[in-house]
Amino acid sequence: MPDFSTMPEIFVSNAELAASVSREMKLGRLRKLGSRLYTRNLKEQPEKLVQRNLWPLVEAYLPGALIADRTALEYRPAVDGSVFLIAGHKRDIVLPGVTLRPRRGPAALETDRLFIGSLRLSSPARAFLENVRLSRARSGVARTLSRREIEERLDEILRRSGVIALQRLRDDARRTADQLEMTAEFQSLDTLIGSLLGTREARLASPVAIARAAGVPYDPQRLELFQQLFAELGGTAPVTRPARSTDGPALPFFEAYFSNFIEGTEFAVDEAADIVFGGRIPTARPQDAHDVLGTWKVVSDQREMSRLPNNSEDLLALLKSRHSQIMEGRQDKGHGKFKTEPNRAGATQFVAPELVEGTLTKGFEIYRGLTSPLHRAIFMMFLIAEVHPFADGNGRVARIMMNAELVASRESRIIVPTVFRNNYLAALKALSQNGITAAIVRTMDFAQRYTRAVDFADIDRARFVLDRTHAFMDPNEADASGTRLLMPTAEILAVAEQ
Numbered sequence: 001m002p003d004f005s006t007m008p009e010i011f012v013s014n015a016e017l018a019a020s021v022s023r024e025m026k027l028g029r030l031r032k033l034g035s036r037l038y039t040r041n042l043k044e045q046p047e048k049l050v051q052r053n054l055w056p057l058v059e060a061y062l063p064g065a066l067i068a069d070r071t072a073l074e075y076r077p078a079v080d081g082s083v084f085l086i087a088g089h090k091r092d093i094v095l096p097g098v099t100l101r102p103r104r105g106p107a108a109l110e111t112d113r114l115f116i117g118s119l120r121l122s123s124p125a126r127a128f129l130e131n132v133r134l135s136r137a138r139s140g141v142a143r144t145l146s147r148r149e150i151e152e153r154l155d156e157i158l159r160r161s162g163v164i165a166l167q168r169l170r171d172d173a174r175r176t177a178d179q180l181e182m183t184a185e186f187q188s189l190d191t192l193i194g195s196l197l198g199t200r201e202a203r204l205a206s207p208v209a210i211a212r213a214a215g216v217p218y219d220p221q222r223l224e225l226f227q228q229l230f231a232e233l234g235g236t237a238p239v240t241r242p243a244r245s246t247d248g249p250a251l252p253f254f255e256a257y258f259s260n261f262i263e264g265t266e267f268a269v270d271e272a273a274d275i276v277f278g279g280r281i282p283t284a285r286p287q288d289a290h291d292v293l294g295t296w297k298v299v300s301d302q303r304e305m306s307r308l309p310n311n312s313e314d315l316l317a318l319l320k321s322r323h324s325q326i327m328e329g330r331q332d333k334g335h336g337k338f339k340t341e342p343n344r345a346g347a348t349q350f351v352a353p354e355l356v357e358g359t360l361t362k363g364f365e366i367y368r369g370l371t372s373p374l375h376r377a378i379f380m381m382f383l384i385a386e387v388h389p390f391a392d393g394n395g396r397v398a399r400i401m402m403n404a405e406l407v408a409s410r411e412s413r414i415i416v417p418t419v420f421r422n423n424y425l426a427a428l429k430a431l432s433q434n435g436i437t438a439a440i441v442r443t444m445d446f447a448q449r450y451t452r453a454v455d456f457a458d459i460d461r462a463r464f465v466l467d468r469t470h471a472f473m474d475p476n477e478a479d480a481s482g483t484r485l486l487m488p489t490a491e492i493l494a495v496a497e498q
Contacts, residue, residue, distance in 0.1 A: 004029065010039040010053045012060040034095045047097030054083070054098065059117035061100060062087045066108045066120045069135075069143045072127035073153060080140035101143070106180050111172070125172035128154075129185045132192070151206035152220070154196055158212070159219065159352060166193055211358055218358035219351045222386055225431060226363045229382055230370065232437035238372035239445065241412040241452050249300065251456040253277075254466065255403065255415050256296035259396050262421050265291045269463060269472075290329020295396055298325050305400075305407040312361040319360075323390050323397050333392040343388055348432055350388035359387050373409035377402040378444045386432055402444075412452035414444060417471035419478045420485045453488045455496055464496045 002020050013021045013036045021038055024030040030038045033046045037057070041049055050057065054077070058065065062085060069084035077083050081098045086105035093100040108120040115121040122130065131150055135143040145153070158166050170193045177186035194200025195213050204210045208220045257272050265288045267275070274280045276296045281289045298304055304322075309315035324336030334340070338356050342349065351359050363383040370376045381402035388394045403413045416424045427443040430436040450469075456462045466472060469486040478484070 004040060007040070008053065008056070009041045010037065010049050010057065012036050012057065013038055035093065037095060045096075050096050050098050051077075055116040055119065057095065058083065058085070058100060059119050061093050062089055062102055064118045064120075065102060066105075066112060066122060067115065068103075068105065068122050068127070069130050070141075070145045072122035073124075073131060073145060078141040082140050082143075084143050099140070103143075109176065109179055111176065123172065123176065124169060125176040126180070128169065128189055129173055129177055129180065129182045132185050132188045133182075146205075148205040151192060151196075151204055151209035154192060155206070155208050155212055155217070155220075158196055159217070159355065163197065166197065169193070211362075216358040216361060217355050218362045219355045219387075222351055222359050223362050223366075225386065225435065226366050226379075226383065228435055229379060229431065229437050229440070230366050232441055233370060233372075233375040233379060236375070236441055239374055241374070241448055243407075243410050243412050244452060244456070247456045248458055250459040250462040251413060251415075251451075252296060252300035253459060254456070254462060255299045255399075255413060256292055258415050258417055258471075259295055259299075259399050260288075260292050261418050262416060262424070263291075263393075263395050267292065269459075273459065287329045291326065291393075291396075294326040294328045295400070298322055298400055299403065302407065305404045308404060308408050309364065312364045315360060315364050316357060319384070319389060319397060319401070322400055323393055326396055326400070327390075327393045330392065334390065335393075338389045339391045341391065343391065345388075348429070350386070356387055356389045360384075360389065363387070373406055373411045374445070374448060377405035377411075377414065378441060380405055381444070382428070382431065382440060385428055406448075412448055414448045415451045416447055417450075417466065417485060419470050419473040419475055419483070420447065420450075422475040422479060423485075450485060450487060455488075455493055461496045465492055468492045468495075 002017060004020070004024055010033070021030060025032065025038075028042075030040060031042050032038055033049065037050075039046075039049055058067075065085040065087035067084075068086045070078060071082075071084045077098050083098060083100050085100060085102045086107075087102035088104075089102045090104065092102075109123070109126065111123040112126060113121040113123060128150070131144040133144060154166065154169075157169065170190060173186055173189055177183055191200050191202045192204075192209075195202040195204060196209060198213070198215075201213075204213055208218065211218055253273070253276060256276070257267070257269065260267075267288070271282070272292055275282075275289045275292055281293075307318060309318055320336045320338070327333050327335035339353050342352055344350060360383065367376060367379050367383065370379055381398045384398035384401050385394060390397065399414075399416065405411075406413050423443055424447070427439040430439045454462055454465050454469075465488050469488055469492065470478065470483055471485060473483060
């Protein structure tokens with residue numbers, strides 16, 4: 001008698017187990033989930049059990065099957081639960097939440113990959129050839145991907161792995177097509193790949209493929225983030241916070257000071273004031289000093305900060321112009337030129353160099369739908385920060401573009417004090433990596449309210465208020481001690497005026 005306690009939690013019965021299974025069922029120690037399918041787990045939902053044990057179950061029902069068609073590219077059941085395979089069995093096998101859909105077809109080739117147990121997985125070349133073949137869905141989803149989906153997957157290969165990878169796929173597909181007698185399918189695939197590489201012309205269905213063929217490829221994953229942020233902003237009530245009439249040169253000074261401090265260019269306030277207002281460049285740190293000075297020159301120029309892009313060409317030109325000014329002391333950083341090498345921060349890989357202009361252009365199209373100055377400012381800042389179009393200076397350019405939206409509308413600017421750095425970066429990361437949109441909106445809304453509450457009539461007065469509200473505190477020390485950026489109180493402002 002088999003020991004069911006040592007068997008998998010879900011298993012497919014056979015003739016040898018039938019009598020024992022029947023006895024265990026009567027004793028209430030097994031549960032039947034489908035045709036010959038049983039489990040020792042008496043509580044968990046059948047669909048979850050099947051999903052967790054999917055491929056061993058496929059191997060138990062269809063040993064030696066080849067994972068094929070759309071499943072070979074998606075690596076999971078289709079939206080209706082279909083799993084497409086090539087096997088000797090022809091009838092569908094219905095399981096909780098999943099339907100195995102085998103068909104007759106050529107056996108696995110040497111290039112098809114070994115998978116779990118005796119299962120095989122179609123090679124990428126074979127999978128693409130199978131999927132360019134048109135199929136109709138008799139019930140549920142079609143066996144193969146749509147033309148648009150195929151184009152998007154080919155473009156993804158090009159984006160992530162480059163031209164050589166796509167050319168290698170085409171070469172592999174040519175050899176595989178000869179073995180499987182799929183000449184027509186290869187011709188279709190060859191035309192699609194050629195269109196993406198710019199060597200052929202074909203009628204394309206996917207917006208991302210059309211854009212690439214037109215010479216303006218973009219990052220579709222980033223576009224999804226921009227659309228999510230747009231929806232969040234569109235659902236948030238617009239806020240109007242007019243700039244204070246008493247704001248003086250202290251505001252752009254501290255804007256430049258904090259914007260550089262966030263990026264690791266750290267000076268004492270008096271040192272920074274000497275650089276900006278006294279023109280004294282410290283011999284030990286000339287490049288850092290020019291970073292502060294270049295940023296200040298841009299943010300203190302009311303005319304420059306009132307310029308907004310009317311179209312995507314304006315956006316690209318403004319970005320390059322402002323970057324050139326703030327990075328004037330770093331000729332080695334390609335000032336005024338978009339990056340030519342990929343860049344990243346931690347786990348975040350930013351938009352690839354060849355996708356920068358196209359992604360900015362697509363992002364600008366979404367930005368145009370916003371009307372509130374604060375909403376446009378937040379969106380513009382995230383657009384630039386997420387694309388990261390330059391080798392260096394991206395954060396400063398992003399915040400300049402943000403505040404230009406506010407200055408042009410005579411709204412209060414936003415500064416991000418040192419103590420608030422971690423809050424700001426965490427909100428950016430939450431959206432960039434996890435699609436959480438509310439955090440960045442809430443963070444920048446607070447930062448604007450804080451900025452407007454500070455008295456920037458002169459540097460000493462502003463410095464006093466900023467100090468009393470913890471603005472200069474190291475963010476990690478503040479986090480460790482539980483110290484937060486405080487809104488200026490009436491008492492603090494009154495003392496500052498004395």
